[in-house]
Amino acid sequence: MNFHTPNPNSELPCSARIKSLSFASKASHSGPMGFPWQSALAAVFGIGVGVLLERLKNRSGAKKAVESSSDVVKSGSFVFVGREQLEKTVASCLKAAGAPPDKAQLVAQVLVAADARGIPSHGVNRAEMYCGELKAKLIDPGADPKISSDSASAANVDGCNGLGAVVASYAMKLCIQKAKSTGIGLVVCHNSNHFGIAGFWSELALKEKLIGFAFTNTSPFLVPTRACQRAGGTNPIACYCPAEGDSFQLDMATTTVPIGKIEVCHRKGQQIPNGWGVDSTGVCSTTNPEKILKGGGLTPLGGLEETAGYKGYGLNMMVEILCAILSGCQKVGPAVPPWRVDRGTAVDYGHCFICIDPAKLLPSGDFEKALSGYLSTMRQLPAGDVERSVLVPGDPERAEEDDAAKQGVRLNRQIALGLRSLAQSLGCSGSLPAEIQALPEDASAPKHPHAV
Amino acid sequence: MNFHTPNPNSELPCSARIKSLSFASKASHSGPMGFPWQSALAAVFGIGVGVLLERLKNRSGAKKAVESSSDVVKSGSFVFVGREQLEKTVASCLKAAGAPPDKAQLVAQVLVAADARGIPSHGVNRAEMYCGELKAKLIDPGADPKISSDSASAANVDGCNGLGAVVASYAMKLCIQKAKSTGIGLVVCHNSNHFGIAGFWSELALKEKLIGFAFTNTSPFLVPTRACQRAGGTNPIACYCPAEGDSFQLDMATTTVPIGKIEVCHRKGQQIPNGWGVDSTGVCSTTNPEKILKGGGLTPLGGLEETAGYKGYGLNMMVEILCAILSGCQKVGPAVPPWRVDRGTAVDYGHCFICIDPAKLLPSGDFEKALSGYLSTMRQLPAGDVERSVLVPGDPERAEEDDAAKQGVRLNRQIALGLRSLAQSLGCSGSLPAEIQALPEDASAPKHPHAV
Numbered sequence: 001m002n003f004h005t006p007n008p009n010s011e012l013p014c015s016a017r018i019k020s021l022s023f024a025s026k027a028s029h030s031g032p033m034g035f036p037w038q039s040a041l042a043a044v045f046g047i048g049v050g051v052l053l054e055r056l057k058n059r060s061g062a063k064k065a066v067e068s069s070s071d072v073v074k075s076g077s078f079v080f081v082g083r084e085q086l087e088k089t090v091a092s093c094l095k096a097a098g099a100p101p102d103k104a105q106l107v108a109q110v111l112v113a114a115d116a117r118g119i120p121s122h123g124v125n126r127a128e129m130y131c132g133e134l135k136a137k138l139i140d141p142g143a144d145p146k147i148s149s150d151s152a153s154a155a156n157v158d159g160c161n162g163l164g165a166v167v168a169s170y171a172m173k174l175c176i177q178k179a180k181s182t183g184i185g186l187v188v189c190h191n192s193n194h195f196g197i198a199g200f201w202s203e204l205a206l207k208e209k210l211i212g213f214a215f216t217n218t219s220p221f222l223v224p225t226r227a228c229q230r231a232g233g234t235n236p237i238a239c240y241c242p243a244e245g246d247s248f249q250l251d252m253a254t255t256t257v258p259i260g261k262i263e264v265c266h267r268k269g270q271q272i273p274n275g276w277g278v279d280s281t282g283v284c285s286t287t288n289p290e291k292i293l294k295g296g297g298l299t300p301l302g303g304l305e306e307t308a309g310y311k312g313y314g315l316n317m318m319v320e321i322l323c324a325i326l327s328g329c330q331k332v333g334p335a336v337p338p339w340r341v342d343r344g345t346a347v348d349y350g351h352c353f354i355c356i357d358p359a360k361l362l363p364s365g366d367f368e369k370a371l372s373g374y375l376s377t378m379r380q381l382p383a384g385d386v387e388r389s390v391l392v393p394g395d396p397e398r399a400e401e402d403d404a405a406k407q408g409v410r411l412n413r414q415i416a417l418g419l420r421s422l423a424q425s426l427g428c429s430g431s432l433p434a435e436i437q438a439l440p441e442d443a444s445a446p447k448h449p450h451a452v
Numbered sequence: 453m454n455f456h457t458p459n460p461n462s463e464l465p466c467s468a469r470i471k472s473l474s475f476a477s478k479a480s481h482s483g484p485m486g487f488p489w490q491s492a493l494a495a496v497f498g499i500g501v502g503v504l505l506e507r508l509k510n511r512s513g514a515k516k517a518v519e520s521s522s523d524v525v526k527s528g529s530f531v532f533v534g535r536e537q538l539e540k541t542v543a544s545c546l547k548a549a550g551a552p553p554d555k556a557q558l559v560a561q562v563l564v565a566a567d568a569r570g571i572p573s574h575g576v577n578r579a580e581m582y583c584g585e586l587k588a589k590l591i592d593p594g595a596d597p598k599i600s601s602d603s604a605s606a607a608n609v610d611g612c613n614g615l616g617a618v619v620a621s622y623a624m625k626l627c628i629q630k631a632k633s634t635g636i637g638l639v640v641c642h643n644s645n646h647f648g649i650a651g652f653w654s655e656l657a658l659k660e661k662l663i664g665f666a667f668t669n670t671s672p673f674l675v676p677t678r679a680c681q682r683a684g685g686t687n688p689i690a691c692y693c694p695a696e697g698d699s700f701q702l703d704m705a706t707t708t709v710p711i712g713k714i715e716v717c718h719r720k721g722q723q724i725p726n727g728w729g730v731d732s733t734g735v736c737s738t739t740n741p742e743k744i745l746k747g748g749g750l751t752p753l754g755g756l757e758e759t760a761g762y763k764g765y766g767l768n769m770m771v772e773i774l775c776a777i778l779s780g781c782q783k784v785g786p787a788v789p790p791w792r793v794d795r796g797t798a799v800d801y802g803h804c805f806i807c808i809d810p811a812k813l814l815p816s817g818d819f820e821k822a823l824s825g826y827l828s829t830m831r832q833l834p835a836g837d838v839e840r841s842v843l844v845p846g847d848p849e850r851a852e853e854d855d856a857a858k859q860g861v862r863l864n865r866q867i868a869l870g871l872r873s874l875a876q877s878l879g880c881s882g883s884l885p886a887e888i889q890a891l892p893e894d895a896s897a898p899k900h901p902h903a904v
Contacts, residue, residue, distance in 0.1 A: 038490065149813055153605040154635025156813040183606025184806070186636040188813060211778070226843065228836040231829075239770050241777075248773060250766040256759065275759055301754050301763050307708060307727055311753050314702040314845040315767075317830070318691050321700060325693075325822045326663070328814050332826050334833070354636070354806075361601055361608040361640060362780050370777045374784050378769070381679040381786070390678045393766040 076268050079416040080408035081433045087112045090127050092431035093422055097131035099141040099163065107165045110196035115409045118400030119251075121260025122197045125267065125415050128422045130194070132341035139163060139193050139346075145170045148190075148328075153182045156327055159192030161346045164216075168195040172204045172214070172353050179210050179355035188327035189351040194218070194339070198238035199251035199397075205355045206240040206247055209368070213354040214238040217323040217332075219339040219347060221259045223278055223297035225310040230297040231334040234258045235319035240394075242358075243371035249394025254316040255298040262298070265289045268414050275303055323350035413439070528720050531868040532860035533885045539564045542579050544883035545874055549583035551593040551615065559617045562648035567861045570852030571703075573712025574649045577719065577867050580874045582646070584793035591615060591645050591798075597622045600642075600780075605634045608779055611644030613798045616668075620647040624656045624666070624805050631662050631807035640779035641803040646670070646791070650690035651703035651849075657807045658692040658699055661820070665806040666690040669775040669784075671791040671799060673711045675730055675749035677762040682749040683786040686710045687771035692846075694810075695823035701846025706768040707750040714750070717741045720866050727755060775802035865891070 087108045094104035107130065115123035133139050143162030147155055155174055159167035171187040178185025195201065198214040205212020218233030234253040241248040253259075257276050265272050266289035279286040280295030292298065301312030317333075324332045327350040337343040358367035381390045404410065411419075416436045423429040429437070539560045546556035559582065567575035585591050595614030599607055607626055611619035623639040630637025647653065650666040657664020670685030686705035693700040705711075709728045717724050718741035731738040732747030744750065753764030769785075776784045779802040789795040810819030833842045856862065863871075868888045875881040881889070 151812040152634035153637075154808070154812050182604035182634055184636055184638040185605075186808060211773075224830065224833060224842060226835050226837070226840050227833040229834055231833050237767075241773050248769065250770055252760075252763045252766060256754070273758065301760055302708070303755070303759055306725065307755055307759075308704075308753055310843075310845075311704045314704060315689075317700065317826075317844065318702055320826070321663075321693050321823060325819060325826060326808070326810055326813055328818060328822070332822065333829060335829075356606070356638060356778070358778060360603040360606050361778060366780060367777060370780070370784065371773060374769075374772070374777060377785060377787075378676065378683060381676060381683050382681055383678050384680040385678070388678050390676060391762075392769065393762075 076270075077413045078410045079413055079435050079439070080410055081416075081435050083112060083116055083404060083409050085433045086115070086124065086409050086411070089419065089423060089428075089431045089433060089436075090124060092428040093127055093131050093419075093426050094134065096426035096428045097134035099134055103141065103163050103166050106169060107163055107196070110165045110200050112409060113200050114197045115411060116401050116404040117197070117199070117397040118410075119197055119260075119397065120410075120412060120415060121258055121264045123415075124411060124419050125260065125264055126194075128418060129339070129341070131422060131426065133193070136341045138341065138343065145189065145192075147174075153178050153184060154186040155188075157187060157189040159189050159349075159351075161191050161193065161348075164193035164195035164349065164351075165200075167192040168201050168214070168351055168353075169204075171351060172201045172212070172355075175353040175355045176205055176208050176210060176212075179205075179357045180208070183357055183360035185353075185355045187353045188323065189353075190324070190327035190329045190348065191346065192349045192351055193347055194349065195351060197251060198236040199240065199249060201353060202238040202240035202249070202251070206242050206249075208355075209242045209357075209359070211239070211241045211356040211358065213352075215319045215323050215352040217320045217329075217336065217350050218259075219336050220334050221292075221298045222255050222300055222313070222316055224316075225300060225305050225313045228281065229334070232313075232316045232320060233336065234260075234298065235316045235323070237315065237319060241371055242368050243375055244365075244368045246372050246375055247394060248371060248375060248392060249397065251393075251397075252301075254301055254312055254319055256301055256303060256312070257298065259293075259298060262289045262292050264412070264415070266293060267418065268412060275299065319352075322352040326350075326352065408435075411436075528722075529865045530862045531865055531887050531891070532862055533868075533887050534860050535564060535568055535856060537885045538567070538576065538861050538863070541871065541875060541880075541883045541885060541888075542576060544880040545579055545583050545871075545878050546586065548878035548880045549586035551586055555593065555615050555618050558621060559615055559648070562617045562652050564861060565652050566649045567863060568853050568856040569649070569651070569849040570862075571649055571712075571849065572862075572864060572867060573710055573716045575867075576863060576871050577712065577716055578646075579871060581791070581793070583874060583878065585645070588793045590793065590795065597641065597644075599626075605630050605636060606638040607640075609639060609641040611641050611801075611803075613643050613645065613800075616645035616647035616801065616803075617652075619644040620653050620666070620803055620805075621656075623803060624653045624664070624807075627805040627807045628657055628660050628662060628664075631657075631809045632660070635809055635812035637805075637807045639805045640775065641805075642776070642779035642781045642800065643798065644801045644803055645799055646801065647803060649703060650688040651692065651701060653805060654690040654692035654701070654703070658694050658701075660807075661694045661809075661811070663691070663693045663808040663810065665804075667771045667775050667804040669772045669781075669788065669802050670711075671788050672786050673744075673750045674707050674752055674765070674768055676768075677752060677757050677765045680733065681786070684765075684768045684772060685788065686750065687768045687775070689767065689771060693823055694820050695827055696817075696820045698824050698827055699846060700823060700827060700844060701849065703845075703849075704753075706753050706764050706771060708753055708755060708764070709750065711745075711750060714741045714744050716864070716867070718745055719870065720864060727751065771804075774804040778802075778804065860887075863888075 090108035090111055091104040094107055111123050134141055140161045143160040145157050145159050145167045148158045149156040157171045167189050171189045175185040175187040201214040202212035217235050220230035222232035224231050234255045236253045238251040271287045272289050274285050277292035277298045278296050279291040300309045302309040320333055329348050329350040331348040337345050337347050375392050378392050383389050420436050423432050542560035542563055543556040546559055563575050586593055592613045595612040597609050597611050597619045600610045601608040609623045619641050623641050627637040627639040653666040654664035669687055672682035674684035676683050686707045688705045690703040723739040724741050726737050729744035729750045730748050731743040752761045754761040772785055781800050781802040783800040789797050789799050827844050830844050835841050872888050875884050
């Protein structure tokens with residue numbers, strides 16, 4: 001990262017800089033003593049202009065890099081669809097692909113919740129992949145999880161290769177019980193599948209006035225610090241904490257961005273910002289999402305080694321240990337199969353849930369009250385840029401969910417088209433919302449990059 | 453972050469550029485038609501020189517940033533001192549400043565462990581500050597912690613403003629008991645003080661074959677994403693996990709670097725790499741450690757917003773919530789007093805410890821065996837640079853600790869001189885190791901920047 005020492009000149013608008021140059025040119029005419037003052041001064045001012053031009057270029061470069069991951073993912077044209085209607089469509093597709101109705105409904109809820117919260121990477125975008133896994137018999141759609149070991153505060157759950165949301169729902173409910181009984185609960189799961197956004201499960205704890213953590217390992221997309229191949233998932237950490245009429249909602253991949261954001265950009269034909277991922281050499285940054293999806297990989301949070309990327313890599317390993325090793329998964333780290341329908345084997349994902357009951361540590365309500373105060377204090381901090389106020393984790397997603405309740409869930413047009421193609425291919429296009437059915441006949445969406 | 457398009461000219465050595473400029477000046481003399489070609493060409497080449505100068509400046513900035521935090525902190529000249537001898541010296545100083553012998557010994561062990569593990573920022577470097585707090589009666593040196601609430605798996609401990617290490621030791625031992633009994637244990641603490649390196653406490657769990665987490669909040673040094681003032685500590689996360697003859701040892705600040713690294717660079721008169729912190733404006737990066745210590749602040753892990761610094765900020769808040777809010781600290785986030793001897797009040801730090809017993813989830817030994825395999829797999833990943841093999845968290849610190857056992861604990865000369873001054877001022881210089889006593893008479897060390 002390059003930061004320049006502040007220079008008052010670099011703040012001048014472009015016209016002011018040109019004026020300052022022409023004034024200088026005039027002054028240079030008065031040079032005495034035969035020395036080529038005119039040329040010398042012109043050269044000096046030229047140097048100044050060069051410096052300014054270069055700074056200007058660097059500034060515009062910096063501006064490009066300011067595109068946040070949400071800016072990139074949220075750009076494009078949209079279709080707005082009622083949340084329940086969208087859930088019905090996704091559930092119909094999952095049922096057509098082989099899932100029992102109740103389990104299909106739960107998975108659909110989790111996927112649509114992601115879109116409603118402005119995380120389209122983990123939403124309807126993935127319906128095609130889930131259906132592909134079901135049709136390829138990679139997941140046992142009817143499997144119910146079972147406890148493989150149990151103690152007062154901790155349990156290990158065998159997911160029996162069932163739908164990830166079914167396993168997660170069972171495990172988080174068990175974890176909530178344990179926390180309410182003893183103060184803190186831990187439930188790990190093995191032999192599971194994708195469980196959607198981690199925050200969905202933390203939210204179950206939040207509704208019970210508990211602190212809820214949710215972690216999962218996933219298929220390798222991370223290129224660890226110093227390595228030149230993929231060897232870890234995006235391995236998210238979710239931590240939700242209840243406050244008075246408010247809450248703290250952290251849900252983050254331990255990579256710089258989750259792979260789902262790369263998928264969405266790929267589907268939308270967008271380039272991605274520099275620094276999110278590397279190509280198949282493992283060391284070259286790329287702005288082409290396809291290069292990351294096909295052979296490249298993601299950087300850990302923190303980026304390169306000199307900017308402490310090894311910390312994001314360490315957190316990534318921590319999540320892998322809590323999810324895959326502590327639950328006894330057979331496939332760990334780089335050995336986890338890719339999340340593709342041609343993988344020919346179960347992914348064997350592991351999850352970890354931890355719940356804490358603040359009322360076992362403080363008088364009831366004290367935690368929520370103090371947390372509300374802290375969240376307000378942080379939001380009211382003076383901002384460096386008056387147009388970008390200070391936020392706390394969960395603020396953008398909550399605002400998005402409020403909007404979705406009013407105007408419907410915002411679906412990128414390409415993703416909506418993908419859902420239409422999927423429903424058509426599964427013979428359940430009758431379940432499609434009118435807004436998606438009404439899209440032009442000839443519009444088509446690229447296949448999901450994983451659903452080969 | 454600024455990325456330049458590669459330009460062959462910018463690769464020219466400085467002398468070649470000057471040559472190219474003088475050639476241009478000669479050519480400009482042949483201008484026809486009365487137009488001031490000479491000045492125009494001089495200006496044009498001046499622009500070129502300006503661009504080159506600016507690029508050169510940016511390049512040297514980029515080069516500086518490649519220095520890793522350990523490179524910076526470990527450079528300089530050293531004194532090697534036996535670990536027990538060093539502990540004795542530090543304990544003598546703490547006793548002279550008012551701590552009871554057993555408690556002084558524990559604090560000394562924690563501080564010296566940091567130096568032995570190659571984390572000098574949290575070691576003897578801080579003895580002066582600890583003694584200053586004791587002498588200023590900011591800490592109750594004889595206080596013993598007590599339980600303020602208790603359940604089967606969770607407890608809240610009142611540190612009674614005692615020494616942080618005393619509080620942490622009590623809490624972690626209680627947490628270990630709870631985990632062994634129920635599978636997972638949680639102990640939070642309020643009204644405490646600095647507890648040294650978080651990993652020291654996780655290691656207590658490791659010795660019991662448990663997974664051990666340790667977290668603490670600290671005085672504000674972090675400038676949150678979008679804010680322009682300090683509002684969070686360095687808030688570390690430590691997670692140690694036992695393996696067969698091996699272990700995973702993550703111990704990281706949720707800022708890009710811990711403040712202790714800035715302190716060490718300040719004490720050694722070194723500049724720091726760009727990107728670690730900002731000056732008092734909150735938005736300008738600085739390479740001067742003094743500017744960060746006096747009014748500036750640290751960036752969260754991930755750096756700026758476009759590189760996902762908001763995730764590090766989110767983790768930082770998570771640690772604040774687990775430590776300060778869950779334990780009922782009266783001072784939270786930006787309200788935590790600065791860690792200075794002139795603060796006139798207790799810091800009221802909070803800690804959080806979580807232990808997990810893998811034997812409650814998997815057959816005994818399975819976790820350790822699987823983790824060993826995973827750690828080996830990661831270390832054997834192909835490296836992008838053959839001279840820098842892939843590591844796992846704890847590898848550098850373990851290597852440093854092995855060296856310390858053979859050759860003595862490595863102390864930076866400036867830090868050793870600081871310890872000598874401290875011991876002299878407290879009238880216990882007789883406890884100094886011979887290696888430190890032997891340093892030249894006139895050598896002196898700058899005061900600890902916090903110990904005003």
